Amino acid sequence: MKIKYCDSLVIGGGLAGLRAAVATANKGLSTTVLSLVPVKRSHSAAAQGGMQASLGNAKMSEGDNEDVHFADTVKGSDWGCDQEVARMFVTTAPKAIRELAAWGVPWTRIRKGNHEAVINTKKTTIFEDDDKHGLINSRDFGGTKKWRTCYTSDATGHTMLFAVANEAIKREVNIEDRKEAIGLIHKNNRCYGAIVRDLVTGEIIAYVAKGTLIATGGYGRIYEITTNAVICEGIGTAIALETGIAKLGNMEAVQFHPTPLFPSGILLTEGCRGDGGVLRDVDGHRFMPDYEPEKKDLASRDVVSRRMMEHIRKGKGVDSPYGKHLWLDISILGREHIEKNLRDVQEICQYFAGIDPADEGKKGWAPVHPMQHYSMGGIRTKPTGESPTLKGLFSAGEAACWDMHGFNRLGGNSVSETVVAGMIVGNYFADFCLDSEIDIDTKTVEEFVSAKENYIKELLSLKGNEDIFKIKNRMKRLMQEYVGIFRDGIGLTKAVDELEDLLKRVKNITVTNKQLTANPELEEAYRVPMMLKVALCVAKGALERTESRGAHTREDYPKRDDAKWLKRTLTSWKEGDTLPTIEYEDLDIMTMEIPPGFRGYGAKGMIIENELSAIRQAEVDKLKEDMEASGKDRYEVQHALMPFSLQQEYKRKNKRLGVK
16 A cells, blocks of 8 residues: 655646646745646647736727726626635736746737728738737637736746746645545545556545645536537646535536537637638628627627527528538638637648638638537635635635636636736645645545545446446436536436436446556546436536526526525535435625626526615725725726735736836
8 A cells, every 4th residue: 555645746747737736836835746648738838818917008099907806807797706805816817927938938928000900801000019019919719898808929838837847846845746646545524645546557645735725627528519629627726626525616607618620629718709811601690799889799708609509590500511610710810810810720720621721701610609618617715715614725726616717717717817826826735735744644544545546446346237437428418418608497307317317327337447547447436426426416506506607607597696596506415315415505695795786698687686786886885986086096996805814925906018
């Protein structure tokens, strides 16, 4: 039996996990990072479009600041986010961008003088002042008032991941890849590390630590069609759920991206539309202005995805052997722009669709269709990143419900969250590890190891008549068909009932390959039950929430119901149960800096208002008016409206060129 000790254990080798590891290493803690794959191949590398931070450098970004970014984030979340966390995030994001620049991320920079851009399909000349030359540039993204998304062409995640990984390596962080955490070690509501399977040898190892941080990304692979990498199966989320102590938050909040390439599902970045690309239907008509005349193709992701599906339902989709789709036209940007700023998109279209999107006219249009992309839900944490119910367990990035996204995430905010949460949560995590001791006895650790070893042996000995691969595929189909962009009570009930049945049926499988190593069938045998539990949390949460909010759209309950549903879903799992336990925590309107209101999309009157919203709004308006009249600046006003805690090094004021 092998037991490894460290001060801080990070499960997940993407941007959030690596940045948190840098934070712990900076404070002298021995840190181990576990990853399914070599860390520079983590799914973070797939991020293309950019990272949001209110630098306010470029002409189209002038006037941007934390307040504007905060308002965009809150409205984008459809008032489902934790506004204190959103404030922490927007305050730290500019510092994260500059730190990454110092670490070698080659951000695309501003060039002085005149530049052509395509805005609303028209070529427009933008003049950049001499004093902006060489500063970090930004592009437009959906749901934002300013051009705020900083980028490196369309390979932003790749450049960020390599830079952060190199910093972790430089600090001698112990990085172990091809390791899979399959359970957490815990005692008396305190987490002490993880039980880990070596994917090369099949060996079960205990990693014992003062603190444990899960940063394993999302759970997109519970769906049949997703932009997520094959490793994004939600196992990190599941091992927290299976403790019976840690809780998950807002699992029904699942985002569908408007423009994955059809039918492969490979993402074509929002930067395509941010740079001026447009969506077209079977007739070549640009249809988004018909639905959203203000934001058009750059409405928030949940809105664009719904509008695309509505348009297909109206018979305006393009027929293909794989089903109906729509077109993404970036040919209007011109070949020079595409080959400089959207090179990955061009190559993806060439390799996987046989088209060159720089070709003029319909010849270069890319077939697209909304697909599952992001998980707003995850391991519920406090603003410090720690689980409120399982001490010593932290989470960051897409694996966490921190909760800055609420029920819809703005493009560019997730890439930003990975490093920002890695900084903020990583610091809190490091402080926890510094102040804690490993006070669990070896016998208890050995019991956890033995339990997992026996479980693996039990799986290999099963002699049922069920096929684990068929069960997994059926789960994916159910999620795709009934828990997608549009949901209703009948479909969700069917999904929950059949998913529960599938979970019961996994006990009657047969693993035909009996070896412990290089055995995909065995790996599916222990992963699929965990994926089914995650899927049930999503489906059951969606069934119980009888409203439409952000990416959660109930066709039988089309209104956002602030009177009844301004609350966060909390999901837990009791050992032996076949369904999750669901409870709720209220969002306190009277402490919000921005009370709930009209989001700016679709028809007005689609909100069942909470009477406290108007009361709080009157308070906010009066306080702002009085403080501004007495000469208070925006920082003082913000603090009076909603104080928030943040480490001093991150809370200090951000400086912008030409702004006092």
